[in-house]
Amino acid sequence: MSPFILKIIETLRQSSAALPKELILEAISENAENLDTLFNIAIECAQNNRLEQAIGILTQLAQFRKEDPGIFYSLGFIASLKHEHEKAIELYDRAIELDPQDPAALINKGASLNELKRYEEALIALDKAIALNPGAGQAWSNKGTALNALKRYEEALAHYDKALKLNPGYVEALLNKGVTYAELKRYEEALAHYNQALALHPGDVEAWSNKGTALHELKHYQAAAESFKRVIELDPQFPFGKGVLLHAKLHACDWADIDDLYRSICRNISENKKSADPFGFQGICDDEALLKKCAEIFSLAKFPPQKKLHSGQASKNHPKIRIGYLCGEFREQATAILMTELWELHDKKQFEIYAFDNGWDDQSPRRKRIEDAFDGLIDISRMSDAQAAKAILDKEIDILVNLNGFFGRPRQGVFARKPAPIQVNYLGFPGTIGADYIDYLIADSVVIPDDSRQHYFEKIVRLPHCYQTNDSKKIISDKQFTREELGLPKEGFVFCCFNNSYKILPQTFDIWMKILHAVKDSVLWLIEDNQEANQNLRKEAQARGIDPARIIFAKRLSLADHLARHRCADLFLDTLPYNAHTTASDALWAGLPVITLTGSTFPGRVATSLLKFIDLPELITSSSAAYENLAIELANNPERLGQIKQQLDRNRLTAPLFDAPLFTKNMEAAYAAMHQRDLAGLPPEHIDLKN
Missing domain, CATH: 1.25.40.10 (Tetratricopeptide repeat domain)
Known part of the structure; x- marks a missing residue:
């Protein structure tokens, strides 16, 4: 050789x-x-x-x-x-x-x-x-x-x-x-x-x-967590692996070792590592800076900016502003339930509105309302990102609204191609997308106060009232449920929370169990999300000295019947750091008071915004002790609770929260302000709308 x-x-x-x-x-x-x-x-x-x-x-x-x-x-x-x-x-x-x-x-x-x-x-x-x-x-x-x-x-x-x-x-x-x-x-x-x-x-x-992802979709959360755990064992740096493991455990209310896992994810994100997806991370994180960093890392890895399809200004030739709403949930689902009346009330003399549908037709009455509200509905569910972006470009959309973000059936890759001159993040994901191709985020002064703007890539458009739209046509069934048929005791105080199980963290559950200790014969009524969560929550109650039978689970019903059964509860207890959003507005619409604890992030301040703009500030607390004490006080003071319910009943139809025409007017003013800046050749900037 x-x-x-x-x-x-x-x-x-x-x-x-x-x-x-x-x-x-x-x-x-x-x-x-x-x-x-x-x-x-x-x-x-x-x-x-x-x-x-x-x-x-x-x-x-x-x-x-x-x-x-x-x-x-x-x-x-x-x-x-x-x-x-x-x-x-x-x-x-x-x-x-x-x-x-x-x-x-x-x-x-x-x-x-x-x-x-x-x-x-x-x-x-x-x-x-x-x-x-x-x-x-x-x-x-x-x-x-x-x-x-x-x-x-x-x-x-x-x-x-x-x-x-x-x-x-x-x-x-x-x-x-x-x-x-x-x-x-x-x-x-x-x-x-x-x-x-x-x-x-x-x-x-x-x-x-x-395998873990498929098990998660099938709601086999414990098995999903085992699969994701195996992923981390094989590759500790597997992109976003720790985050999906944590989210699966939270869905199952399996709280073993979650503190260590959460701290590890926080360290990773601080080090610019691909550790968690933004939606799952919101369920547990109370740090706005980390949430922003998480979204930035995720968007850059999964949906980096593509060559812009639309690099110019909105067309001056349109007699009306063209709004495109891109969503995977144009059906009987929370996002559409909140949005339907807004679409119906849009001023058709000033706006053309188009739906870009990434979901499916569920044949529901709501779907019919949605189709009737839009000037056109374009099915993009079988289009590639490039094809969907081209369809939006061809419609010459002036403002494209992202109703998913990282939630549901998103199409972030479409927005990465910039098919519209103005792109807006709204409602589906309460946080920053972490990418420069989204220009604005619609919020209010409660969910994003002045000193929080730095934690968002988007420029913030703040509406004068609550950022969350609501459908005042939501029907509450006439069905008169009895407590017995819902599995509730005939006597005793009923606390409830109909949030998804992943929002229930040990710290919140500790407070709830203290409340049950203090209020004799009370029960906690939760939504039945999955059997694993049911079993784990009852086990956690027993570990805290509470009879597991006092934790009762509600099966899912149609929206009208679900709203009607709120009458069998006495008080809604919110979660933190991720509040009740649609579930809180459902409770308030049904006449059920909600107690919240104001958090330090957008998703943790939503219930505070809802209560402020239905004029019930007395239900907003600023500490765990105040939250616990207020719940106990109202449970033991039926007269005061009754007064609050009467006030809620009066405010429901007069306060801004459920005033759909007023909300539509404010939202249209926001769109017009964005559009005028764009026509003038000005870059996006923070916009505060006044009453």
Whole structure:
């Protein structure tokens, strides 16, 4: 063996640093046969994750073998391993130019194009690869990934099936097929495919993560948490893994070790690490600066800015301002329940309104109201982000409203393409999106006071009253429930909270149990979210000396009946740091007083805003002790509680909170102010609307 080759091998054995360029050139100059040996050494370095050493050798070889496609293919493959996909594509293209009949470079080019979200280009490359080698399972699977991203789900499934027919043990195809089933909300089938993948490769981190997500959607939260825990064991730095683990545990009210996990997530976010998604993190975080950082990290990783479709100002040729509402919940769901009357009341002389629907038609009466309210409803649920953005651009929308944020069925990738000159974050996600392509966030002076503006990427538009819109046409059923049929005791005080289980934290539960201790024969009535939470909450009550039978769970009912059963409760107890939002306005609309403790974040100040603008400030507290004492006092003072209920009954139809025409007027003034700034060529700025 050449002495220079021996020297290179010895140098590699002693150090993981890149080889000196001169040493490689000496070996090349000595003997032409050394070129093949050096290539093999480079490939072995790459296989052992010594990528910089491999790159150093291959780069020098490329100067001497400029017509060798294998060198450029290998450099492209290493670039893709380093997530340098633009560079990888350039190198694959060089390899393809040198050998147009080799499908491998086309397959990997397609994979890199998928990573860059250039799915249409990926399909072209992968179709060429399949034409050259129809037996290449990876090409079929990669094409399925592109089709899935383009929301051509049935075609994606067919391509995964082709890949699996060629290779029944193809783990990546099993995983990808599961992802498509999950997109179709066929979670049991998705789970089956993840389990098949894990049977073949028990250490596959993506499979465990996907399994956890499917279990979460099926409300098997304890099992989901176990899957996410396995993810963290396999890869402690798995992007956003700790956050989904924590959120699953909170859904199940499994509070073991959550303090340590939460502190770890906070440290990670402070260090700019991908540790938690913003929606789940809001359920437990009381630090606005951390919430902003969390959103920024998540948006940059998942929905980075794309090339702007609309870089100019709103059209001056429109006789009306065109508002687009993008949402995945135009149906009988909390966001739409709050928004419906606003859409109906929009001044059609000044505004055209369009719905961009990422959800589905549930055939409900509300859906009919929604369709009748809009000038047009465009189904984007099967459009890619690029196609949906183009549909918005074609409608020449002036103001595009994001009603999801990170909640529900979001389409953040559409907003990342900036299809409208003004983009607004409202209602669905009470916090910053963490991205510059969202211009405004609609709030009020309670949920975002002056000194909190610094914690939001968006400019803040503050309405003169509560930021939350409400539908004053919400029907309360005439059904007269008895306590007995709802599982409540015939006598005794009924505290209730109909918030989702993930909002119930140990600190809040401690206060609730103290209240039950102090109020004899009282019970706590909660919504039945999942059986695991029910069991864990009753166990936690017993650990605090409260009979578990005093924790009663309400099954989900239609909205009208749910509102009606509020009459069987005496007082609604709020949660912190994430308040009751829609559930609080539901309670107030049904005539049930709500006690809240003002928090230090947007989601923790919503109930305070609701109570302020229905003129019930006496139900707002500023400390845990005051919250606890007020609940006990009202439970033991039926006369005072009765007076508050009478006041609520009077204010319900006179205070600003449920005044839909007034709210619509204020919201339209906000839109007009944004639009006027844009027409004048002015950048977004904070806007405070006055009464």
